[in-house]
Amino acid sequence: TQLLEQSPQFLSIQEGENLTVYCNSSSVFSSLQWYRQEPGEGPVLLVTVVTGGEVKKLKRLTFQFGDARKDSSLHITAAQPGDTGLYLCAGEVSNAGKSTFGDGTTLTVKP
Amino acid sequence: DAGITQSPRYKITETGRQVTLMCHQTWSHSYMFWYRQDLGHGLRLIYYSAAADITDKGEVPDGYVVSRSKTENFPLTLESATRSQTSVYFCASSERGPVHTGELFFGEGSRLTVL
Numbered sequence: 001t002q003l004l005e006q007s008p009q010f011l012s013i014q015e016g017e018n019l020t021v022y023c024n025s026s027s028v029f030s031s032l033q034w035y036r037q038e039p040g041e042g043p044v045l046l047v048t049v050v051t052g053g054e055v056k057k058l059k060r061l062t063f064q065f066g067d068a069r070k071d072s073s074l075h076i077t078a079a080q081p082g083d084t085g086l087y088l089c090a091g092e093v094s095n096a097g098k099s100t101f102g103d104g105t106t107l108t109v110k111p
Numbered sequence: 112d113a114g115i116t117q118s119p120r121y122k123i124t125e126t127g128r129q130v131t132l133m134c135h136q137t138w139s140h141s142y143m144f145w146y147r148q149d150l151g152h153g154l155r156l157i158y159y160s161a162a163a164d165i166t167d168k169g170e171v172p173d174g175y176v177v178s179r180s181k182t183e184n185f186p187l188t189l190e191s192a193t194r195s196q197t198s199v200y201f202c203a204s205s206e207r208g209p210v211h212t213g214e215l216f217f218g219e220g221s222r223l224t225v226l
Contacts, residue, residue, distance in 0.1 A: 006153075031212070033212075033214065033215075035215075040219070041219055041220070042201050042203070042217025042218055042219055042220055043154070043201075043215070043217050044217070045214045045215065048212040048213070048214065088153060088154065090154075092213060097142060097159070097161055098144065098156060098167075098169065099156075099213070099215065100156070100170075101146075101153045101155070103153035104153045
């Protein structure tokens, strides 16, 4: 059973379009992180959210943590080819010291 | 250079052979992790360690062995490699505490092929 469900699995859009990626679970997380991974490299942290209802912005990226701390979304405004990559959400339950990852969303932004 | 390094980056081996993947970090992070990444499965936790001499199983520990005699090193051993262990393996480290977010710092990965 997958603890974290990410959707969509694949997304291909044109430069300038907006998109949203979702990360859902039936579990409550003490914290949730979003990572971006490029081919041949390890994931790199984009943001950590810890408070229910929290919204964080990172340039054109907006991250939201659900009020119940069971879900999160990543919204990209005016996507650029440089946004292409694998986006992963990772959640930690009850400060257990370990994170569980979703299966990821592969984003392709065409020029 | 500071960071987390994995070796080898690429390894081809045969079924039944023992393989050890090395991981070294220079930050003195207390936590270290081994994940495997396969198409369609994202990152799955194999083993993790909260400190030297403390290790614990993750989601998919079968067929793997770890040790952590020193804080900076966390080797992963496949005692008798199987084709299903063909994957990309990522080592990561993190720090815990009131001022830490639990961010995982990843190595560049070790691509293992078992023939």
